[in-house]
Amino acid sequence: MNRLIVVGASVLGIAMVAAAASAAETPIASATFKCEGDKAIDATFYPDSVDLTLTDGRSMELPQVISGSGARYANADESFVFWNKGDTAFVTEGADDNMTFKDCVAIK
Numbered sequence: 055m056n057r058l059i060v061v062g063a064s065v066l067g068i069a070m071v072a073a074a075a076s077a078a079e080t081p082i083a084s085a086t087f088k089c090e091g092d093k094a095i096d097a098t099f100y101p102d103s104v105d106l107t108l109t110d111g112r113s114m115e116l117p118q119v120i121s122g123s124g125a126r127y128a129n130a131d132e133s134f135v136f137w138n139k140g141d142t143a144f145v146t147e148g149a150d151d152n153m154t155f156k157d158c159v160a161i162k
């Protein structure tokens with residue numbers, strides 16, 4: 055009988071973890087940002103990350119990282135950083151923080 059309880063608890067624990075993971079994957083917002091030079095960024099925001107699709111064909115998921123103002127998302131070595139504050143956004147890339155997507159404004 056004790057064995058059944060342990061198995062039942064394990065199954066319940068797995069179900070709870072799966073439900074939590076599913077809830078964490080629910081987007082909290084999405085936006086399309088039009089940028090200088092006919093560029094655009096499609097962004098889907100999650101509680102701790104963002105999924106980006108860029109008009110140059112790249113797609114990526116970035117975790118949220120520490121920011122003094124606004125929301126900042128970056129890859130592990132911070133060679134690609136997406137910044138968002140209100141209706142605006144921009145992207146910096148490389149060691150020199152070259153702004154590759156700039157003057158981006160959310161379209162409504």
